[in-house]
Amino acid sequence: MTLDISKIRADFPVLDQQVNGSPLVYFDNAATTQKPKSVIDALSHYYASDNANIHRGIHALAERATTAFELTRTKIKEFINAPSSDQIILTAGTTGSINLVAQTFGRANFSKGDKILISNLEHHSNIVPWQMIAEEKGAIIEVIPVDERGVLDLNAYRNLLDASVKLVAVNHVSNAIGTINPIAEMIQLAHAHGAKVMIDGAQSIAHLDIDVQALDIDFFAFSAHKLFGPTGVGVLYGKRELLESMPPYQGGGEMIKEVSFEGTTYNELPYKFEAGTPNIADVIALSAAIDYVNALSKEALFTQELALLAYATEQLSTIPGLRIIGTAPDKIAVISFVIEGIHPQDLGVLLDKFGIAIRTGHHCVQPLMKRFGLPGTCRASFAFYNTFEEIDLFVKALRRSINMLQ
C-alpha cells in the first residue's frame, strides 16, 4: 500500500497554516503528534450529543457514553494485542501510568536493598517515579549505560542483573535520540533473573508494531497524544496476575465494590485503578485515532517515516559542523543534532521564524545529555504526514540560520 500523503495531510487541519509568513513545517512529533479531523470531530460529537457520566447512570446518554468509553478500551487491547480489555487501565498519560506502577507494584514489592534497573536513555518520567519509591523503600536504582552511538550496553545490562533486581524499567524508544532498544532480548534476560519489566512505550506506540504478548511485557505504558489522539489520556497494560496482586492506587468512586466506615472492598480490574470520573471525552476520541492508524496500514506508515529519516540524515550530513547525536543502527524517525559553536536555542528561535517547529533543549533527559557532554540538542522528529519537501525547506532554513548565527 502506498500512501497518498497530500490526502493524508488534508486530514490534519493544523498542518494547513502559515507561521510567521511561511507554511508550517511541523517536526516536533516526538513531543506530541497532530490530530486528524476524525479525532477532533469525535471530541465535539461527544460533548454535543452524548455527554454523560459513565458506569453509573441507566439513562440513554450514560449508556451511550459508557459503551463508547469501553469500546476504546477494546480497541487499545487489540492495538497492542493484550489478552483482555480488563488489563487495559486508562490513566492520564505515560507519566501517570509509570507513577501508578511505582506506587502500587513498587510499594508492594520493593524492600531495602532491592534493585530497580533503568537506563541512561530514560525520560525524566521513567526516572523520578522510581527515585521517589526507591527512597521510601530503601531500594537502589542502577543505570544501564549507553555507548557513543546511543545504544544500550547489553553486556553491562547482563552484569547488572541478579536476584536483587525486582524491576527493569526502560523505554522502548528513546525520545531524545530515537534509539530502538532490543526489548525482547532485555525482557527475556530480566525474566531469567526473576525481575519484572516495565516498558515506557511513549515513543514506540505510533512508530512500531506493539504486541505485548509476543514480547512478554509485564507493564507497558503510553500516551494517547503521541498516537494522534487527545492529550490527557494514557494507558497502562499489565499482566493479569501482577495487576490483581497490586494494591489499589488512588481511592475514590468507581474503584470500590462496597464502602462502609468499617472497611471497603475494591472493584475488579480495570476499575480498581481508575478512581473518580475519568477523562471520558478524550478516551472516546482516542478510538478515532486508533481507527485512523488502522485504516492506513501501520506497515506503510512506518515505511514512509523511515524514508523521511534516511533522507533527512543524508541532507543534514552535508551541513558543515553538524553532528548527529544518536547513531544507533535501529532508530525511529528522530534526529538530534548539534552545530559547532551554536547554541541549540538560537537555532530553534530562528527556525521558528521560518515556520519550522523543532524542539531544542534537554528533551527531559538531562542524564543522557550529561552522558554526551551537551547542555541540549536540536531535535527534528517526523510523522508519516511529513514530506520530503518539508525536509528540503527545513535544511534550507537551517543553512540560513547557521549563516545568520556564525
Next chain:
Amino acid sequence: MAQSIQETQEELIEEFGLFDDWADKYEYLIDLGKKLPNLSEAFKTEENVIKGCQSRVWLHAEKQGDQIVFEADSEAVIVKGMISMLIRVLSHHTAEEIMQADLYFIDQIGMSQHLAQTRSNGLLSMVKQMKNYALAFSAK
C-alpha cells in the same frame, strides 16, 4: 548623565524601524549579542545565574555613585542580544529610575516573544532581577 531610559528606548525603536524584515532585525540582534563583552568568569557565579530551562543568564549589578551598573551574559546569542539592549536601557541609572521603568520598547520592536518564553531562557526573570537589585540598592 547621558540620556533617560525613555530616550534610549525611543532610540532603539527608531533603529529597529529601519529594518523591513525579520531576518534583518535578527541579524542586528545577533550582532548586538556578539558585541556585548563576555561577563568575566569571576561574576559567573551560582549567585548570579538565572537558570532558564534551555540556556542560562548571568547578571551582575554594582553601585557606582548613585547609579546602578549592570553586566550580563548568556549562552545563547539571541538572548545575549536582548540582554545587550536591556543593559543599554537600564544600566547607569538610579535605583528609582530603574524601578519605575516601563520597558515598552520590547513590544514595539516586536521582541516580546523572548520575554514570554519564561521557562526556556530566563530573560523575564532577568528583568525582574534587575528591578530587584534596584530595590535592594535603594533600601541600603
